[in-house]
Amino acid sequence: MTVKETTEDHDSCLCGARKRTGGTCGRPAGWGTDHAGYGTCKLHGGAMRNHRIAAQKSIASEAVKVFGLDLEVDPRDALLAEVHRTAGAIDWLREQIQVLDPTEVTDSPWIPLYRQERKHLIDVCRAAISAGIEERRVRLAEQQGTLLADVIRGILGDLDLTPDQAARVSEVVPQRLRALVDVA
Numbered sequence: 001m002t003v004k005e006t007t008e009d010h011d012s013c014l015c016g017a018r019k020r021t022g023g024t025c026g027r028p029a030g031w032g033t034d035h036a037g038y039g040t041c042k043l044h045g046g047a048m049r050n051h052r053i054a055a056q057k058s059i060a061s062e063a064v065k066v067f068g069l070d071l072e073v074d075p076r077d078a079l080l081a082e083v084h085r086t087a088g089a090i091d092w093l094r095e096q097i098q099v100l101d102p103t104e105v106t107d108s109p110w111i112p113l114y115r116q117e118r119k120h121l122i123d124v125c126r127a128a129i130s131a132g133i134e135e136r137r138v139r140l141a142e143q144q145g146t147l148l149a150d151v152i153r154g155i156l157g158d159l160d161l162t163p164d165q166a167a168r169v170s171e172v173v174p175q176r177l178r179a180l181v182d183v184a
Contacts, residue, residue: 013037017044030055049107056109064089064113076136079128086121093117148177 015025017040025044032042039055040046046055073081093114100108128134156169 015039015041015044015046017041035059053107053109060109060113076128076131076133079124079131080133080137082124083121083128086117086124090114090117090121 013029015027015029015031017025019025025041027041027043028036030036030038030041030046033039033046033052033055035046035052035055038058039051045051093110096110097105097108097114100110105111152173156166156173159165161169
């Protein structure tokens with residue numbers, strides 16, 4: 001199968017630059033450049049600095065789109081998830097920037113995305129704080145503790161413990177629960 005046959009159905013995979021002779025370039029997008037699959041080919045400026053930057057921005061934008069699908073969620077949970085997602089994105093972007101050659105840093109599409117995500121994290125954190133997310137987490141933990149205590153009381157009540165065993169409950173159960181918390 002030739003390149004032409006594989007790209008005819010995918011016009012977005014083509015260079016698409018206007019040719020002097022008329023029509024558009026049928027070479028694969030980014031052909032002969034360091035950004036194969038994106039932007040114009042090397043014969044139509046694809047190797048030039050501004051074309052490389054534009055292609056890198058397209059690559060970065062596509063990578064960012066991978067982060068999510070529609071999901072029905074409580075708004076407070078969504079805010080907290082967004083705080084976590086954004087922190088993860090910042091960490092990933094930081095890794096991308098750290099491996100760049102120092103001469104590439106100013107031209108890198110990762111830098112504006114990194115700054116944008118950091119600003120977004122501040123905004124989302126501010127919204128989460130104003131929505132009382134931390135207080136909600138404390139309430140949920142308290143509710144879970146109450147449920148756990150009720151379950152333990154129910155189990156112990158069903159076991160028909162001897163007086164000696166019942167006396168050890170107040171020692172053994174808290175010890176086991178503390179061990180569980182220490183592991184987490």
